Amino acid sequence: PFLSVMHARAHCAKCEIKWSTRNQEGVGTTLGEEVEQVNSFLSRCALTTKYMSKPARTNMLTVHAMGWNERKRKNLxxxxxxxxxxxxxxxxxxxxxxxxxxxxxxxxxxxxxxxxDEVKEWALVTLVLVSTAIPGDVTGLQESIENLFLSIRQKKHYIYRDYDRNKKRHNVTVKIAQQKRRLLQKIEQYNQQSAADQVDVTTVQQKLSAKTPDSMIWPC
Known part of the structure; x- marks a missing residue:
């Protein structure tokens, strides 16, 4: 696959188990920011090319792109x-x-x-259950709680390993806070179901805030 870990984020944590590049065989560890790097390199032409005609602008950008490729070839x-x-x-x-x-x-x-193997099978079966679950159903709420819990734990585990900029870390932190609020709402809805076993919110919050080395990502 040519997608990077950064650009191949699935829409939920359990989809990432199956489709994320982290779990694909033969995937490289590059960020895959080649397009962004080229655009940043060509953006320096904006001040000069905006007054040019279309053919001249195309030629100037082509020359710069060829220079980029030549520099990449020499430093490959x-x-x-x-x-x-x-x-x-x-x-x-x-x-x-x-x-x-x-x-x-x-x-x-x-x-x-x-x-x-159990985690992969768990994610695959869960995706089928979620796609067929009725909104507000106990099974659907349980799967949503597990998915949000896992997503928060993974984001907190990789926040300082995958992101080296404070701006990106801030965005991830905001995402964690949003998912935590959704998690607490789902737990409240789940606890209101008469047929459901009560979920201890305090225990969940303690597990989410655990920072010990032996703290596992996957819920026990």
């Missing part, structure tokens, strides 16, 4: 080596963190693979 080997070295270091760090987590919870590789 350096960029690929730097990217490869960064990815290797990230793999080592992620593998070390995974090993520490497995030792802490006494989890083997076979158990970990089983969990991954």
């Amino acid at each position: 080997q350096r960029a690929l080596c730097s990217r490869f070295s960064k990815i290797v270091n990230n793999i080592k760090t992620a593998s070390l963190n995974l090993s520490k987590m497995q030792e802490g919870i006494q989890c083997t590789d076979d158990t970990l693979k089983l969990w991954v």
Whole structure:
């Protein structure tokens, strides 16, 4: 796939389990901001080309685009080596963190693979249930609560790992606050159902605010 993690956000957390580039085989770790970078490079021509005729403007932008491609071609080997070295270091760090987590919870590789398969199956079955659920139904409310809870935990877990700018982190923080309000509303609706088991709001808030190293993303 040519979509990046940033540009391939699904409409809900459980859809991301199936369709996000994080969970696709053979997907690179680049941001995929090539189009934005090219547009930023060509934007410097705005002050000069706006007074040109259409053919002259097209020629000027073409020359700048060719210059961009030439610069990328000359620096390609350096960029690929730097990217490869960064990815290797990230793999080592992620593998070390995974090993520490497995030792802490006494989890083997076979158990970990089983969990991954269970999560994928859980997301697939959930998508079918949500698509056929009746609005206000207990099952639909339960799935919505699980989806919002998972989405908030994932965003809080990756906010300082995926985003290195305060503006983007602020947007994610606002999104978390919005989803948290929706989560509390769904829990209130769920608790009002006579056939539903009551959900402890205090426990949910404590799990959402947990920042300990052993805090799992997935709800237990």
